[in-house]
Amino acid sequence: MNEELRGTIKTGLIAGVVTLSLGMIGILVAFNKRFIVTDAVTLADLLLFGMAVIAGYLGASSLKEHSMGRRLLHGGLAGMLAAVPTFLLILLTLVWEGIRDSFINVEPALVSLLTLDNENVVVGGILLIVVFGVLGLVGVGYAQLPVRFRRPISMSLAWTIGSGVMSDILIGILRPRMSNDTLRSLFGSTGLQPVPFVVLFVLLTAVFFWWQQGGQTRYQTLRQNFTPRQQKSSRRVSISLLVIFLLILPSLLGVYLSEIFNEIGRFVLMGLGLNIAIGLAGLLDLGYVTNFAVGAYIMALLTSSSQFGPENPWSFWLAVPICVVAAMFTGFILALPVLKMRGDYLAIATLGFGEIIRVLARSDALKPVIGGAQGILQIPAAQIGGFMAQVMGYILNPINNLLSRFELGILATNSNGDIVFGNPPQLYYLFILASLLMLFISRRLNNSRTGRRWMAIREDEDVAAAMGINTTNAKVLAFTLSAASGGLAGAIFAAKLGSIFPSSFELLISINVLALIIVGGLGSIPGVIVGAFALVGIPQLLSEFAEFRLLLYGIALIGMMLVRPEGLWPSEVHRREIHSHGEDETAVPVSVKP
Amino acid sequence: MSDNILEAHQVVKRFGGLLATDHLDYELPRGMIASIIGPNGAGKTTFFNCLTGFYQIDEGTLDFNGSSLIGLESYEITQLGISRTFQNIRLFNNMTVLENIMVGQEPHLKSSWIGALLGLPSVRREEEATEARARELLDFVGLRGLGDQLAKNLPYGDQRRLEIARALGAKPKLLLLDEPTAGMNPRETAQTTTFIKRLRDELGITILMIEHDMKVVMGISEKVTVLDYGRKIAEGLPQEIQSNPVVIEAYLGKGATAALMAQEKQA
Numbered sequence: 049m050n051e052e053l054r055g056t057i058k059t060g061l062i063a064g065v066v067t068l069s070l071g072m073i074g075i076l077v078a079f080n081k082r083f084i085v086t087d088a089v090t091l092a093d094l095l096l097f098g099m100a101v102i103a104g105y106l107g108a109s110s111l112k113e114h115s116m117g118r119r120l121l122h123g124g125l126a127g128m129l130a131a132v133p134t135f136l137l138i139l140l141t142l143v144w145e146g147i148r149d150s151f152i153n154v155e156p157a158l159v160s161l162l163t164l165d166n167e168n169v170v171v172g173g174i175l176l177i178v179v180f181g182v183l184g185l186v187g188v189g190y191a192q193l194p195v196r197f198r199r200p201i202s203m204s205l206a207w208t209i210g211s212g213v214m215s216d217i218l219i220g221i222l223r224p225r226m227s228n229d230t231l232r233s234l235f236g237s238t239g240l241q242p243v244p245f246v247v248l249f250v251l252l253t254a255v256f257f258w259w260q261q262g263g264q265t266r267y268q269t270l271r272q273n274f275t276p277r278q279q280k281s282s283r284r285v286s287i288s289l290l291v292i293f294l295l296i297l298p299s300l301l302g303v304y305l306s307e308i309f310n311e312i313g314r315f316v317l318m319g320l321g322l323n324i325a326i327g328l329a330g331l332l333d334l335g336y337v338t339n340f341a342v343g344a345y346i347m348a349l350l351t352s353s354s355q356f357g358p359e360n361p362w363s364f365w366l367a368v369p370i371c372v373v374a375a376m377f378t379g380f381i382l383a384l385p386v387l388k389m390r391g392d393y394l395a396i397a398t399l400g401f402g403e404i405i406r407v408l409a410r411s412d413a414l415k416p417v418i419g420g421a422q423g424i425l426q427i428p429a430a431q432i433g434g435f436m437a438q439v440m441g442y443i444l445n446p447i448n449n450l451l452s453r454f455e456l457g458i459l460a461t462n463s464n465g466d467i468v469f470g471n472p473p474q475l476y477y478l479f480i481l482a483s484l485l486m487l488f489i490s491r492r493l494n495n496s497r498t499g500r501r502w503m504a505i506r507e508d509e510d511v512a513a514a515m516g517i518n519t520t521n522a523k524v525l526a527f528t529l530s531a532a533s534g535g536l537a538g539a540i541f542a543a544k545l546g547s548i549f550p551s552s553f554e555l556l557i558s559i560n561v562l563a564l565i566i567v568g569g570l571g572s573i574p575g576v577i578v579g580a581f582a583l584v585g586i587p588q589l590l591s592e593f594a595e596f597r598l599l600l601y602g603i604a605l606i607g608m609m610l611v612r613p614e615g616l617w618p619s620e621v622h623r624r625e626i627h628s629h630g631e632d633e634t635a636v637p638v639s640v641k642p
Numbered sequence: 643m644s645d646n647i648l649e650a651h652q653v654v655k656r657f658g659g660l661l662a663t664d665h666l667d668y669e670l671p672r673g674m675i676a677s678i679i680g681p682n683g684a685g686k687t688t689f690f691n692c693l694t695g696f697y698q699i700d701e702g703t704l705d706f707n708g709s710s711l712i713g714l715e716s717y718e719i720t721q722l723g724i725s726r727t728f729q730n731i732r733l734f735n736n737m738t739v740l741e742n743i744m745v746g747q748e749p750h751l752k753s754s755w756i757g758a759l760l761g762l763p764s765v766r767r768e769e770e771a772t773e774a775r776a777r778e779l780l781d782f783v784g785l786r787g788l789g790d791q792l793a794k795n796l797p798y799g800d801q802r803r804l805e806i807a808r809a810l811g812a813k814p815k816l817l818l819l820d821e822p823t824a825g826m827n828p829r830e831t832a833q834t835t836t837f838i839k840r841l842r843d844e845l846g847i848t849i850l851m852i853e854h855d856m857k858v859v860m861g862i863s864e865k866v867t868v869l870d871y872g873r874k875i876a877e878g879l880p881q882e883i884q885s886n887p888v889v890i891e892a893y894l895g896k897g898a899t900a901a902l903m904a905q906e907k908q909a
Binding site: 489492493496497498500501503504507508510511512513514515516517518519525529 | 694695696715716717720721725726728732734735736737741744745746748749751753754755758759761765768769772808811812
């Protein structure tokens with residue numbers, strides 16, 4: 049057997065095993081309920097048949113120098129092989145009646161999906177192999193396309209499928225602005241209707257193709273020819289558009305999506321903080337939840353009207369700075385014992401702190417003070433009242449009146465003339481304000497002498513000391529400042545929920561935050577936002593994912609490490625690095641790039 | 643006060659039972675280029691590490707510019723005016739060349755993180771001055787135009803220069819160079835030798851280096867000290883050291899002098 053054939057067989061079988069695993073852990077059946085194209089294609093179909101196309105694509109592109117015939121042969125073979133493991137599973141269900149006792153996910157729904165709804169499962173299974181073979185050929189065809197066609201098609205396919213998957217959200221956004229009939233002609237119960245799907249795909253392909261064939265260069269030359277004055281004003285325009293967009297976003301999104309944005313905001317806040325410790329100073333802190341918990345509990349203790357709060361509960365705005373300072377103080381105290389530790393040891397020690405805080409919060413000893421497992425209730429929502437609210441009302445109300453004509457709005461006063469950050473669209477403004485503030489602080493620190501000191505310590509602690517850096521001070525400062533953002537997130541979190549329980553401060557929070565900054569790109573500030581959208585936003589949007597959330601985290605992390613270790617949005621330095629590697633090979637000076 | 647910039651007296655450094663530095667006396671006059679040589683494991687780098695606070699000495703005294711170095715952290719020693727380079731180049735690899743040199747200037751920077759958060763004009767001025775000085779140093783060591791490269795992407799010889807530029811950022815009075823020409827070809831070695839001389843002549847920095855290349859050592863040193871098993875076995879002008887039988891034996895083994903003599907006679 050020759051080398052290439054063996055490679056193709058391997059590719060096909062790997063794709064097959066992945067397909068089989070997707071089925072056996074229940075992903076296929078769970079995803080089969082969400083349509084991408086109404087009543088035609090589900091997310092499960094996409095995964096299942098996509099695997100065949102990928103197998104064919106990989107099978108064909110591994111042999112570069114061969115005739116079309118051989119490529120089709122290899123691609124088709126890889127595609128067919130990708131269906132073999134699932135076919136074996138189907139045969140197994142025939143001889144083993146009690147298979148569901150051991151493999152609970154091998155249910156009739158899965159079998160009917162894998163046999164293309166055929167009565168006779170063997171015929172259906174063979175049919176699937178044939179279909180997979182044909183799709184393998186499609187994969188080959190795709191591999192044959194020149195890049196200038198392939199790239200726009202891939203991008204528009206991704207966007208179209210994305211809109212199909214996220215159709216709930218699109219419906220939610222469009223409903224107030226469109227008649228029911230128009231909406232029904234575009235979307236089904238879930239997914240896009242077939243005709244809009246195709247139209248959208250063709251349109252997007254055309255746009256991406258145009259952009260690639262000249263639009264982009266034309267746009268760039270246009271921008272390059274701007275005078276400095278024009279550049280400045282174009283920047284100003286884009287920033288104001290962005291600000292306006294951010295301000296009206298919650299009314300555009302509705303309650304449910306605003307809530308998801310708030311969750312993302314909470315993790316962006318924590319991510320920005322942890323990024324200071326890990327991304328900049330290289331201090332692997334696995335107990336970040338500690339700072340979050342301290343912020344939340346201090347907020348609860350200061351503002352709650354229950355027995356745990358003070359006699360005269362504080363206002364949210366007075367309590368917030370105390371929460372931040374308390375979290376920073378905790379960060380400072382916890383930094384002291386671990387200063388001499390590095391790398392893995394530091395990680396383990398901080399992991400311990402995270403667990404200690406959870407145990408303390410739950411303990412009976414502290415129950416009289418912080419409520420033990422029953423937590424602290426009756427934490428009021430943040431609100432602006434009195435004179436301040438009146439002033440803001442004068443500004444906000446006319447804007448809201450104007451915007452309401454377009455079914456839009458911004459922060460609003462309630463019937464008493466107060467501003468209460470109670471429901472998700474109102475809370476959104478709190479999160480966005482806090483996030484922008486922390487973004488600003490992170491950026492300033494990042495580009496300062498302090499940031500440079502941290503990076504030097506991350507790179508080589510001994511040498512940093514030999515350069516005259518007091519590494520002890522710098523590390524304590526990193527822990528302290530990194531804690532601030534967590535405390536802020538905790539404070540807002542407590543005021544948002546109105547009650548807090550120890551179960552909200554699990555180790556998993558630390559892990560989530562760590563995962564999102566790794567996926568986004570270590571040390572990269574935009575990466576934190578991208579990572580939070582990817583790891584917090586997407587699982588919240590797709591309820592089917594919830595069950596598989598941790599599994600998908602694992603896959604995402606491993607996949608990122610293998611394919612894109614620098615993250616989705618790498619930091620400046622990392623990007624420069626990739627750039628310069630490219631240059632090493634081609635020896636083209638930087639300025640030549642279009 | 644004598645005009646020695648560095649005075650070490652009876653310095654002892656132990657690793658378990660091993661005497662890495664054995665009652666070493668060393669004096670370095672201000673403005674001199676001096677070398678320390680010796681076979682592998684003679685305790686040369688250990689001595690450097692004691693001087694820069696990487697190790698704390700077990701016995702003896704270490705005085706720099708009239709003040710004791712004992713008990714000081716390595717960042718404090720750097721702030722006093724001793725900078726160093728490393729035998730196996732240790733740059734901040736994932737930072738740019740310019741950033742590396744800017745970190746080197748740490749002892750002279752004053753701005754705090756609060757100032758940076760507030761964006762104070764004084765902080766901005768200091769950052770600009772730091773960057774300008776980094777560019778000057780970049781020109782001085784001959785790396786002009788490479789400021790935005792990542793340190794790890796520089797060729798080997800340039801990395802050595804960058805290490806020196808970074809050390810110069812601290813405006814040291816004494817510069818410790820640990821094998822500055824290791825791994826260089828003869829042309830680069832010659833360039834580096836001239837460059838080290840320039841450092842002393844133009845900037846007035848006292849230089850102490852560990853070096854294996856005898857051409858470099860004999861070419862620019864005004865004083866050579868030979869260590870073996872942590873002890874000083876010889877000290878003097880280059881010419882004196884070259885013909886010292888004790889030194890030859892330390893390098894080549896017992897009886898080597900006699901053999902060399904015999905060889906010379908035959909020739």
